Amino acid sequence: MENRRHKLLLLPSALFLSLLSCGGGGGDDDSSLLFFLLASGNGACTAEPLFGDQWHLLNSGQSGGTSGEDAGVTGAWDAGYTGSGVTIAIVDDGIDILHEDLRANINTSRNYNYVESSTDLAPHFLYATHGTSVAGVSAADCNGKGVSGVAPDATMVGYNLLLTNSDANNADAMTRNGDIVAVSNNSWGAPDLLGTLNDSLSSSLWRTAILDGINNQRNGKGIIYAWAAGNGQNSTTNRIDNSNYDGQANFRGVMAICAVSNAGKQSSYSERGANLWVCAPSNGGSLGITTTDIRDNYGYTTSDYTDDFGGTSSASPLVAGVVALMLQANPDLTWRDVRYILARTARKVDPTDTDWINNDAGIPVNHKYGFGVVDASAAVTMARTFTSIGGSSTLKSKASNTDSPAAAIPDNDVNGISRTVTVSSSGITDIEWVDIEVTFVHTYAGDLNFVLTSPDGTTAHLSEKHVCTDGTNITATCPFNGTWRFGAARFLDETADGTWTLKVTDGAADDTGTLNSWSVTVYGR
Structure with missing residues (x-):
């Protein structure tokens, strides 16, 4: 959908009078001196009524935040990039398509209502609180x-997938409108705060759809999938979830997006993980995220806007928006x-933060922050x-x-066991991703630490000792018997060939288990 709009900018009175005195003939066209027609973006967006509350776009230290701890968006706007010509799919619980700050940017003919199998999201807009806020970010x-x-200036299509949630619909939403969708935002996933390895939503249908999206859609350049990393960290002393326990967020076709506060620190809920790609500003400090809310009294607030949105649910669409800016700058970029x-x-x-290291390719990486905070400019x-x-073809x-x-x-033993595998003749000198498949059985999987070391010596903590819960209380049992696929981004640009080492330790007494088998698959160039 073509979505170029123009803004009217009133001139300062002194400048207006100066222009009016410069050769104005008093004709009908003199009224045009009252404004300039400007393309969306640049300085115009900083004049939005609530922009001063949007510290994630420009952090000047509002409410005790740290100045500069934002996503660098205004620099991209100043360079002329506002997402024009790029379509973002908001895969969520829907969008309030009549919201004053959203409706002009929504391609209503390409929305999808999974409840009614139609393109009309309006009948269920009261259920679209989350998606409406996501869309606004x-x-x-x-x-x-x-x-x-x-x-x-990006275009959005909205899908109310979360009102139905079946394997078939989950897969369908990943490639729907693949001819126009460049970016797919997904601020949803497996339940948080359980501590279990959860692949309930990462079915083979879903994985196949993601691979179709990156391999074939957008004329073969691939859809870019932004995925909320998860909100189940709980605390640094009593960890529960890790993003690598989510079979969607740790899949190689998506980017797991973590969250930082307005102080530039890890948001307490934001999950760690060797699979994290980048973080983005969200709540967790002194301020939440100011964005759109369902109209009238039906959303998070009694207003059409909220100042308390957050979670990795907010960090992910921020990155999706940055990707739209990038694709406007260069539409030929692949996923x-x-x-x-x-x-x-x-x-x-x-x-x-002591977790920062430079991998062997010299790239900074951190289990809390991935490669760092997104910088749009x-x-x-x-x-x-x-x-x-x-x-994908190369x-x-x-x-x-x-x-x-x-x-x-070995039970409750810091030495554990170490095993090795070898990658040879791969032709991969620059790693982009590593999958690790581990088959094991244990009566309390939360006791286990899995650490992978690359041939170049970089480590990735795939699983860390943590508690499991039933959603409220710590559980006495947390068994696992099967194969789990971990993902690791931390080896970016390292070499693939050589010996890979997996160390497994048990950090608590009484529960026992067995490492049956494991392997790695390396992707890169």
Whole structure:
């Protein structure tokens, strides 16, 4: 849907009078001196009525926040990038399509209502509280009303998938409108605060759809999937969830997005993980996220806007909006290009945090922050002249041998067991992702630590000792018997060939288990 709009900017009175005195003939056209016609974006969006509350776009230290701890969006706007010509799919509980700050940016003919199998989301808009706020973060209109999204000239399509939630619909939503959708935001996933390895939503249908999306959609350049990393961290001392326990967030076709506060620190709920790609500003500090809310009294507030949105549910659509800016700057970017640019331009946040390392390729990475906080200005700058690393057709992959020790995991033993596999003749000199499949049995899987070490010596903590819960209380049992696929982003640009080492330790007494087999599959170029 063509979505170029123009804004009227009233001139300062002194400048207006000066212009009026410069050769004005007093004709009908003199009234045009009252305004300039400006393309959406640039400085115009900073004049939105609630922009001052949108610290995630421009953090000047509001309410005790740390100045500069934002997503660098205004720099991208100043360069002329507002997401024009790019379509974002908001896969959620729907969108309030008549909201004053959203309706101009929604392609209503391509929405999808999974309840009624129609394109009309209006009948169920009362259930679309979450999706309406998500949509506003990505692409609220820059129209002088309320807020601005990261990509105020992007087009959105909305799907109320979460009102039905079946394997078939979950898969369908990943590639629906694949001819026009460039970015798919998914602020949903497996339940948080359980601590269990959960692949209940990552069915084979869903995985196949994601692979179709990155391999074939957007004319072969691939859809870019932003995925909420999860809100189940709980605390640093009594951890529950890790993003790698979610079979969607740790899948190689998506980017798991974590959250930081307005102080530039990990939001307490934001899950750690070796699979994290980048973080984005969200709540967890002194301020929440100001965005759109369902009209009237039906949403989070009695207003049409909320200032208390958050979670990785808010961080993910912020990154989706940044991707729209990048694709406006360079529409030829593939899904692999976008991920790589985001990683290489991410800002190192909380730099004194002890988890920061440089991997063997010299790239900073952290289990809390992935490659850092998204930087829209830096991302569009790199995107403009980026030489493509290729799409799915040129992505290489190589599996290691499978190690099958059937070895007992020593109970409550920091030494544990270490096993190795080998990748050889892969032709991969620059890793982009690693899958790790581990088959094991244990009576309390939360006791286990899995640490993978690459041939170049970089470590990835795949699972960490944690508690399991029933959603409220810590449970006495947390069994696992099967195969789990972990994902790791931390080895970006390292070499694939050589010996990979998996160390498994048990951090608590009484429960026991066995490592049956494991292997790695490396993807890259």
